[in-house]
Amino acid sequence: ELKVEQNPLFLSMQEGKNYTIYCNYSTTSDRLYWYRQDPGKSLESLFVLLSNGAVKQEGRLMASLDTKARLSTLHITAAVHDLSATYFCAVVSGSARQLTFGSGTQLTVLP
Amino acid sequence: DAEITQSPRHKITETGRQVTLACHQTWNHNNMFWYRQDLGHGLRLIHYSYGVQDTNKGEVSDGYSVSRSNTEDLPLTLESAASSQTSVYFCASSAGTGIYEQYFGPGTRLTVT
Numbered sequence: 001e002l003k004v005e006q007n008p009l010f011l012s013m014q015e016g017k018n019y020t021i022y023c024n025y026s027t028t029s030d031r032l033y034w035y036r037q038d039p040g041k042s043l044e045s046l047f048v049l050l051s052n053g054a055v056k057q058e059g060r061l062m063a064s065l066d067t068k069a070r071l072s073t074l075h076i077t078a079a080v081h082d083l084s085a086t087y088f089c090a091v092v093s094g095s096a097r098q099l100t101f102g103s104g105t106q107l108t109v110l111p
Numbered sequence: 112d113a114e115i116t117q118s119p120r121h122k123i124t125e126t127g128r129q130v131t132l133a134c135h136q137t138w139n140h141n142n143m144f145w146y147r148q149d150l151g152h153g154l155r156l157i158h159y160s161y162g163v164q165d166t167n168k169g170e171v172s173d174g175y176s177v178s179r180s181n182t183e184d185l186p187l188t189l190e191s192a193a194s195s196q197t198s199v200y201f202c203a204s205s206a207g208t209g210i211y212e213q214y215f216g217p218g219t220r221l222t223v224t
Contacts, residue, residue: 033212042201043154043215050210088215090152097142097211098160098169103153 002027002093006102013079014110021074021105023089031092032072033099036085043088047074063098079109113138117202117216121217124223130189132219134202140214141207145169145177147198154201160185161207175215221222 003026013019023032027100031050035043047056049065049072056063060083062092072089090099115136124130134143141162156169158177166177174196176188189196197204199220203213 029212035215042217043203045212045214048210090154092211097205097207098144098156099157099213100156101146101154103151105218 001093002029002100004089004091004100004102006087006089006105008105009103010106010108012108012110013076015080016078017090019076019079021076021087021107023072023074023091023102025070025072025091025100026094028067028070029091029093030067032065033090033092034072034074035088035090037088037104038085046087076107081109081111083107115202115204116167117200117219120217120219121151121219122219124192124221125221126192126194128192130192130221132187132189132202132221134185134187134216135183136202136204136214136216137183138204138206138214139182140204141182142205142211142213143179143186144203144205144213145175145187146201146203147196148175148201149198157187157200158185189221192221193204194223196220196222 035048045065051068054065068073086104088104090101118133130168144158145157160179202216205213
């Protein structure tokens with residue numbers, strides 16, 4: 001059974017600081033997705049990582065995938081308040097069309 | 112623009128009643144999914160479908176059913192609502208080929224009293 005673990009689950013950081021969210025998964029997979037969820041809202045796709053060594057960047061967020069270590073990271077550079085949200089990673093399992101989600105990381109960026 | 116919609120957005124019902132939550136997508140996606148989201152549990156898969164007349168159970172399917180009579184719709188039915196089914200429900204869809212990125216609907220907040 002595929003398990004996806006994120007850490008930390010809660011993260012408070014000061015504006016302007018850097019930090020990394022980690023996503024570990026338990027079985028082989030070469031596809032990983034990052035989503036953002038604002039309070040009371042739906043999930044918005046951020047990144048799709050399709051192969052070992054894949055790196056995607058959008059603004060202050062950068063995601064990477066190491067399939068050998070079964071690890072993805074979401075790096076935040078010079079955080080701003082607008083990045084406050086919950087971030088989920090999700091890994092493909094089974095027939096390659098189902099996603100198993102991590103528990104999410106609730107990020108709060110403080111002024 | 113293509114989209115995925117859910118209705119109702121909020122629903123309050125009583126224990127024991129049958130409830131149906133609607134999901135409609137205009138992406139022409141083959142794959143559709145229902146999740147529930149609860150604090151501390153992230154998103155958990157309830158049921159999913161890979162095409163018309165195809166339905167499959169997910170991780171937390173007990174007490175729920177789905178049917179797929181066309182490509183656009185995957186209604187979720189709670190046969191006899193229980194307080195433990197109070198949750199936020201999300202529908203999602205993805206293409207049948209390619210990267211399988213899932214697109215999510217706005218969610219339905221269901222309260223069972």
